[in-house]
Amino acid sequence: MLLTLGQNMDSATVNASHLRSFIERIEKLEEEKKVIAEDIKEVYSEAKGTGFDAKIIRKIVSMRKMDREKRREEEEILDLYLTALGMIE
Amino acid sequence: MLLTLGQNMDSATVNASHLRSFIERIEKLEEEKKVIAEDIKEVYSEAKGTGFDAKIIRKIVSMRKMDREKRREEEEILDLYLTALGMIE
Amino acid sequence: MLLTLGQNMDSATVNASHLRSFIERIEKLEEEKKVIAEDIKEVYSEAKGTGFDAKIIRKIVSMRKMDREKRREEEEILDLYLTALGMIE
Amino acid sequence: MLLTLGQNMDSATVNASHLRSFIERIEKLEEEKKVIAEDIKEVYSEAKGTGFDAKIIRKIVSMRKMDREKRREEEEILDLYLTALGMIE
DNA sequence: TCAGATAAAATCGCGC
């Protein structure tokens, strides 16, 4: 529910104000996100204009991302082992 | 292909450098985008903690967005009509 | 994996037959979908041939769709509110 | 433009009726297309429920499609050759 | 050829 049941309705004005504030913050952030998404597109465009194939760059970026995630996972597993062995923490 | 056919391979080093630059810019922007996405989630979390229902806030945000888009569409179709009538351009 | 682990491989033939059936059904449906997409294009073509501007028709169709979606969203949020107030369900 | 310039405006009613008809036909077709898209999803769902992995079925369907396209292209090229050689048409 | 629209596919998050 929008307001938790049982909440005093006398505070409706305060709540409306809070709600408005949350919504504005979200909309502002989404606007920023959109701008960045457009920036990313522009970089792909620029790369294309320099003779690179956007699709392949996309692939490279995605592979590098997977590598980072894989490395992070491996580190986490290593930490788990080390913790289990009482060697850290 | 990564490089457009017919491109001189002597410039491979230059190209590699350019490519690396594009990739780094993209990765930096994607990182920023991710941070903002997380910020948005946090706002929803905070709203929830204040007693608001994220689902409803989500719906309100989406409806407001639709309103904006609808208004934009109406302006666009008006332009189309005016152009068709030879009244602008 | 194609088959969930632990599944008995003795049923491979049955599975192959099932798989083939699923694939054929999907391909048939996709073919139908493609035909309809072509029909839609034809209608636009026909409209154009009768002197209408496809771009404007497209916009009208899209605006009408948006109207329907907006109405649906409004009903949904009303339900959300009513549910939140414990007035339905 | 919606109406070709120079078109007699006295026929506005007829035009409106034609336009409405085009729009209704398009909307009807789009509705059908949507239904079929949902049917396709259902088949994937059903396949999943039988123990198949939707992702892989998707891959198979897409590969078969590419095969068909490839075959069609090859036939077209063959036709081109045969035509060029005056052996058909 | 190019961006912008459209559709397809993958991913995420939530409720049951």
Added chain:
DNA sequence: GCGCGATTTTATCTGA
């Protein structure tokens, strides 16, 4: 935990 819906991302298509 798993389907299911929403969101995001990727790819295809079309019109300028």
